[in-house]
Amino acid sequence: MAEFVQLLFNGLVTGSILAMAAVGVSLVYGVLRLVNFAAGDFMTLGAFIAVFLSISKGLPLIFSVIVAILGICLLGLALDWLLWKRLRENKAGTLALFLVATGVALILRQSILMIFSSGSRKFAINETATFGFLGAQIATSQLIVLLLATSAIITLGLFMAKSTIGKDMRAFSDNASLAAVSGINVNKVVRYVWIINGILSALAGIFQGMVQGRFDSTMGWTLLLPIFAAVVLGTIGDAYGALLGGMTLGLVMEMSTWHIFFGGIPSSYKPVVAFATLGIVLLVKPEGLLGVKARSI
Amino acid sequence: MENILEVKSVSKSFSGVRACENASLSIKRGSVTSIIGPNGAGKTSLFNLISGAISPDSGSILFNEIEIAKKHPHQIARLGLVRTFQGAKVIRRLSVMENILLAAQHNPGDHLWRVVTPRVRKRFEDEARERALELLKQVGLTSFVDSYAGILSGGQRKLLDLARAMMAQPTMLLLDEPFAGVNPALVEKLVEVLQSLKAKHDLTFLLVEHDLETVMNISDEVYVMAQGTVIASGLPNSIYDNEVVIDAYLGTRRKSN
C-alpha cells in the first residue's frame, strides 16, 4: 500500500510535468504543423537560466523563474520570426520543418553546454525533506511542484476554454484554412502559441529540475520522447488530449516500477514503457486517445 | 446473375452525421447507371463505400456475388471494380505514360525480388506500354506520353484518369463526376470515348453526377439520392415526372430556370 501511494504520487508529479510540456508541443503542432524537436531543449534552457540566476547570481528564485519564462517566450518568438515564418511563407514540406527543428535543437543543446559548461546543476531546495502520508514518504518539493503544475494546467485549461484567443487557437488546430478565412488574426494566434509554449516549457523544465535534484544539459532530450509519446497518445495537435496523454504516461511510467509487475520493471526502462504504452494504444486506436480521423489504407 | 453489383441497405455515419442511410442499388451487367443528387446527398460517400475507401456501418455490397463491404480498396480493384476520382487525380510527378502503367495488373516488376529477373519485367513492361499507347490514342493524349501529368489541363486529366482506369482492365467502372467542370466540347468527347469503350470492352458503368441533364442521354437507369438515401430510381424519362424527385431536387431547378 505504501509503495502504491508513493508510486501514485510520483506518477502524478511526472504526469503533470509531462502534461505541461506536451500541451506546449501539441499547441505548436496544432497551429503551426511543426513537430518541435527543440521542445526538450527549451525546457533545459529554462531550467539552466533559472538555476544560473538563483544560484550563481544569488537572485531570488521567483525572479529567476520569471526571467527564465520570459527568456523562453522570447526565444520562441525570435525563432518564429527568424525561421518558422519564412518556412511557412516558402510552403516548406514536413521534411524541411523536421530538419530545421532538429538543427535548432542541436544548436540550443550545444549552446547550453558552451555557456553553462557540461557539469550538473541543482536548485537551492532540499529535495530530501519529506513527510509521511499513508505510510509513504512524500518529498515536500514534489508536493509543491505538483500543486504548482496542477494550478498552471488549470489556468491554461480555463484560458483555452474561455478566452477569445484560446478559442481561436482551438479553431485553428481543427481547421487552419477555415479559421484563416473566418477572420482570425493568424499572426496573433501564432504569437500567443509561442508565449504559452514558452511559459509551459520553462516551467516544466524548472519543475523537472527541482524534482530530479541534479540535472544536466541532457535533461530535456531524455524527456522529449515521453513528451512526444504523450502528444501522440492524446492525438497530435489536440491540447486537451496532450494533457490526458501526459498524465496517463506519467502514471504508467511510475507505476511500471511497482513490484507486482514482473517484480517491477527497472526504472531505466521508463521511456521504453512510455512508448510501449503508446504502441499498444495506437494498435487499438491508430488516431490517438481522443482522435476520430484515420487513414484509409 | 444479371446484376453485377448489389448494394443492400448500406448505412454509414461519421461521428453522428449520417452520410448514407439504407442505400440500395442493383446494377445490371453491361448497363450505364447514374446516381444523381444535390451536393451533400451522399453520392460520393456511397462511391467511397463501394470502392472500399470507407467501410459501411451496416449493410452488404456484392460485386459478382462476392461480399466486398469489408475489403480494402486495392482488393476491390483487383476484382475488376475500378474507380476514378472527383476532379481526376493524376500523379503530377509521374509522366502520362507512367501514370497509365501504374494501372497494369499482375505486373511482375511490382515485386521487389523481381529486380533479379529483368527479362520477365521487360517483356511485361513492353506489352503494357503497347496497350497504354493504344488507350492514349483512344482518348487522344498521344502527344503527351512523356510529359509530366502535372502539366495537363483539367479536361486532359479526366481523359488520363479514364484511360488509366481502363488500363486496369475492369469489368465495371465507377466514374465520380466525370463531366463536372468540363467544357461542352470535351463533354461530347468524353461521352464518345465512354461509348466506344463500352462497346469494345463489354463494360458496366456507374456514374455519379450533379444533375440529370448531363447523363440523360447515356444512362439506362438513374438513381436519385438526397440526404444520404435513395429516393427514386428508374428510366431517365420517368425520373423527370417523379413527384418525390421534383419536390426534393428537380423542382427547385426548374423554377429557377
Added chain:
Amino acid sequence: MNAFVQPGFWIFVLLMAGIYCIFALGLQVQYGLGGILNFGHVAMMALSSYTMAILVITYNWNLYLACFAGVVMAGLGGAFLGLTTLRLRGDYFSIVSIAFSEIVRYIIHNSDHLTGGAQGSLNIPSTRGFASYTDQFNKVLINIQGKIKPIFGSFASRDMALLLIVWLSAIILLICMSFIQRTSWARVLRATREDDDVPASLGKNVFLFRLSAVILGSVVGGIAGIYWALEFSILDPADFQTIVTFFAWMVIILGGATRVKGVPLGALFFGFLYAGTRFFQFPPFTWFDSVQRAYLRIMIIGFVLIFLMLKRPQGIFGKRAEMVLE
C-alpha cells in the same frame, strides 16, 4: 592540429564518408521513392553491428555468417518498425520511428549480460576471455594491405584497405539502387509519395510497397552498421544516437533529396564538412577552448542544416522543382 594534416586522417574521413554513403542510401530508398520520413534509421546500424558482435564474441560464430545475420536482423528491425507503425499518418510515423531507435539504444545500453551495456562491446560475455570480433577480418585487411602496398606505398594502412572495401560496396549498392529505381515497384512507390488513393484504386497494396521499402532501406542501413563495427573494432551504445540519423538526412539533402546519384556526393561533402570544422584555427573559433570547439562543430552542422532548408531545400546538387512540388 598536426595530426589532422596527415594523410591518415583524410583516409579516415573518406572511409567514414563511404560508410555514411551506404547508410544514407538506405534512407534514400525510403524517402526518395516513397517519401517515407524515417527518423529511426540509426537503429538498423545498431541492430546489425551488435548482432554481429554478440554472435562472434559470445557464440563464436564465423564472422561472415555473423555479418549476414546482423544484416538480416536489421531487416527484421525494419519489418517490425514498418508493421507496427507504417499505417499511422506521416507525422506519427516519424515520431514513433525516432522512439524506435531510442528504445533500441536504451535496451542495448541496459542489457549488460547480452550487449555489454554502457561499457560497450568490450564487455560482451566471451568464452575466450577477450571480447573482440575483428580478429578474422583483420587478417583479410592485412592481406589486402600487402597487395595494395605497391600502389599506395606508405598510405596502405588498415583504414586504406577498409576504405577500398567500403567504397566498392557503396558503388555496388548504388548500382543496385539505380536498377531498382527503374522497376515498376519504384514507380508505384513514387506514386504513393504523392497520393495513396490512386495506386490503391488501381489494385496496389500501398502498405506492402511502403513496408518493402522500409525493409530494403533497413537492410542497406544494416550493411553500413557492419562496416562501422569493423572500422572501430569496439561498439558503444552512445555511437547510435538519433543525431546519426540526422547526419544521414543531411547527406541526402546535400546530395539532392530525390536522386540516388547525389548520395555519394552528399556523403563526401558531409564528411569533409564534419571533419573540416576541426581546422577552424582562426578567430572567432580560437576564442574557445578545445571542448567548446567540439560543441561548436555540432552547432555548425545545425546551422548548415537550417541554412540548407531555408535557402536550398533541393540540396547542393538537386533540382528545386522536385522539392517545390512537395
